[in-house]
Amino acid sequence: MSNHVEALPGFFADLVRCETRLYNALNDRLRERHGIVTSQFEALRYLRDHPGSRVADLAAEFAIGIGATSKSVDRLEKQGWAARQPNPSDRRSSLLALTDNGSQLVEAAEKTVAEALTELIGNALDSSSVSAAAQALSQLRSALERNQIGTPTG
Template identity: 60%
Template sequence: MEDKRAAVTALPALFADLVRCETRLYNALNDRLREQHGLTTAQYEILRYLHDHPEARVADLATEFAAGVGAISKGIDRMENLGWVERRPNPTDRRSSLLALSHNGSDLFDAAQKTFTTRLTELLADLPALTTVARTLAHLRTTLEDRRIGLPAG
């Protein structure tokens, strides 16, 4: 019982550590991606998702990133205007579009992926027990997603 009470007491510090680590990693990656490729970490993540999931819809991105459909759609609009993403008619649902990387978007992703991976390796490769941390965070993410926790309301 004492161990459980101590664990519960430690939860706010765990939350703070998770959030602060995510923010610092995100900012460090964002700085490098902006400097070398002129895109943000959020844009890189969308390019990565579209690279890995051809013909995704805005709704698919919203689910993946736990973000509102409107916010994702506006981000896609900006990326389309930059020539990185293309919208194509969805043959099974006229209300939605299928998204794809343009040729420029694909080239940008390939270059940015190298930068992203190099910077992430610089920041995390020497972390003790990296495999255990990765496995634990993957389990936490899966649990939250399976329970549909933290999705935007609209």
Template identity: 70%
Template sequence: MEYTSAGAAVNLPNLFADLVRCETRLYNALNESLRERHGIVTSQFEALRFLRDHPGARVADLANEFAAGVGAMSKGVDRLEKSGWVERQANPADRRSSLLVLTGEGVRLVEAAERTFTRQLTEMLGNGIPDSSLSVVAQVFSQLRGTLERDRVGLPAG
């Protein structure tokens, strides 16, 4: 099925396949490096990085950011807590939820893992996309993500 954009035909199913396959390969490669060097996987790194950048976040905030179910995200936080990287603190504004805080060990881990993550991502994208195109790709994906989030597309049911 083709879609015409600015006079050029785009095969949308092929575009979707390219997006998904690229994401999967990047995610898997980053997963492997993070596991080897830091003992964590990409999803854990992303959660730790979010918590570092959003002090006082709740499980619901993580679930919203990653378009995941609250139950699944809570189980992931349980694993981070068990590993000693995150602590739950009482939420003074809502006794039903907890605020998530990185421990000192969690801060050190996310900072070290971020260096590995950024270095590898730079190598993979730098070898695959010309510098002149990378900013365009970043802008296009930022716009697409903004539209999907604004319209609440792809949120888990229930």
């Protein structure tokens, strides 16, 4: 077995543990400063950057099921951060939009996230390491998405 293949289980373990720790740290920071968690921030940011998205679009982007995504959108609506609007081209679906409160929240939270990522990643890795890791993860993500690996069925 080549060193490349032998290194993959350790790479996977490190990748998952780093993701979990970063996600948890962002959750704590966002909850403390803005009353939201990372998944809510990610959904709000996606809706800001992709106006007129549907629940299915969010589900595809984050590789989560439609039911879980719809419940997440319900919670965003209940908080007054997002709204469903009728889809003029398909009565069976709704288009999602940020409310003014949602837009203000995501803008403020984005500053918190940038600050936290600088602290958590930028202070641990130099710019060339960040660039190399970003490139590697982008390639891996593209391959997984292109081959629809890990896409939920429901």
